[in-house]
Amino acid sequence: MGRAPCCSKVGLHRGPWTAREDALLTKYIQLHGEGNWRSLPKKAGLLRCGKSCRLRWMNYLRPDIKRGNISPDEDDLIIKMHALLGNRWSLIAGRLPGRTDNEIKNYWNTHLSKRLLSQGTDPNTHKKISDPHLKEPKKRRSNSKKQKNKSKSNVVVIEKLKVHNPKPTRIKSLSSFSMSRNGSFGWTISGGSSSSHEGDHRGSLLVGTEVVHVPWSDFKDDADHENRVGFLVGDDHQDRDLVNGSDLECHSQLLPMSDHTLEKLYEEYLQLLKAEDDVQVQLDSFAESLLI
DNA sequence: AACTATCTCAACCGCCCAGTG
DNA sequence: GCACTGGGCGGTTGAGATAGT
Incomplete structure (x- = not known):
């Protein structure tokens, strides 16, 4: 228009x-x-x-970005959030620190929707479907565990059974992230130095106690590699290895924080789900609370 | 080795909304 | 209230990677 x-x-x-x-x-x-x-x-x-x-x-x-496979817990949370909110990826991402809406959207489209279909659940309505054809997800020709290792993203798969390759994600506002646009709720994620949006990133890969990761696509081919690495890590050269070498172990080290946060989220959901009497009403109000 | 089918995800596109004058 | 702008969102695309034949 x-x-x-x-x-x-x-x-x-x-x-x-x-x-x-x-x-x-x-x-x-x-x-x-x-x-x-x-x-x-x-x-x-x-x-x-x-x-x-x-x-x-x-x-x-963004410096406040972590990498890492989407965990089964996050899987579950995404599915639940999608059931509540639909394709409002930014809202869902807001509930998953370190995950971008784009990542979740892609992950949903490529993994979760197919999984739900294979389980006989309509990924749009989250209701059981009876058509057997719909239950059959599009299959790749191989059932072998794909170890995709795109040179583009230069990422190694940690979990052998998971095929999702992590891509960089951001932790929304490390000190206190809030919902974007429609959302206003938030939570505090760990203490430590805040990384404001006003140019206070200082090129460091350390945010609080967290090691955050800069993307390194193009690194292997780019002659500007050294400049870029040096630039991105600022003066903190102890982090160089995180960028130059495999940082997957570092990724996994980031997860505990997220898991802890996820636990909180699960508590919320469990509280909601426990109340079976008017669970729908509460879920609706919960969804609405996200939109305020 | 070459070809083909399929998958993944970074990036783009169009639209919407909030803020401002 | 209107027009305009900037920012943000969700949907879609296509290049590159991977696996099977």
Whole structure:
């Protein structure tokens, strides 16, 4: 509908981001903070749409991002949240620290919806379906455990049985994350230094007691690797190895915090689910509370 | 080894909403 | 109330990776 694109696309670079672009964007945001996405590309020296910059930052470059497989607990939570909220990925992501809406959306579409189908559940309505054809998920030709190792993301699968490859995710507002847009609730995630949105990232990979990870797509091919790594880790060279080497162990070390948070969430759900009398009413009110 | 089918997910697109003047 | 802008969201796409033939 009539709205003009957020910026002129003439001459703008599209497609996968290079390490150099990542570095430029990260550096700019570290210095000036988030916001003003429309003008940011120009100021940062990027030939990108502001939206593209925002997306790249939010889903990949933010320092308060962790990596890691989506755990079975998170699986379960996503399914429950989806039953409550539908395809409101940002809200669901808001309940899963370290997960982006894009990641959850992708994960749902590629894994969870198929799983529900295979279990005879309509992924849209979360109700049992009777059509046997719908129960059969689209199968890959192999039933072998795929060990996908995309060079693009340079990620190693930790859990042998899980096929989902982790991608970078963000922990919404480490000190206290709040719902975006429609949501207003929040919780406090661990103490430690806060990483504000006003350019206080300082290029460090350490956020509080957490080691957060910077994306490293393009690393293997990019000649700017060293510059980028050095840049991204700032002066904290002890973190270099986290970037240069396999950081999967570090990913798993991040999980306890998330698991702890998940426990809280489960408590909420259990409380709701225990009340069988008017469970639907409570679930509805719970869903509404997310939207306030 | 080559080809094909399938899967994954980063990135883009269009729309909506809130804020501002 | 209206127009405009910036930011954000959900849906979709397509390149690259993987596995089977």
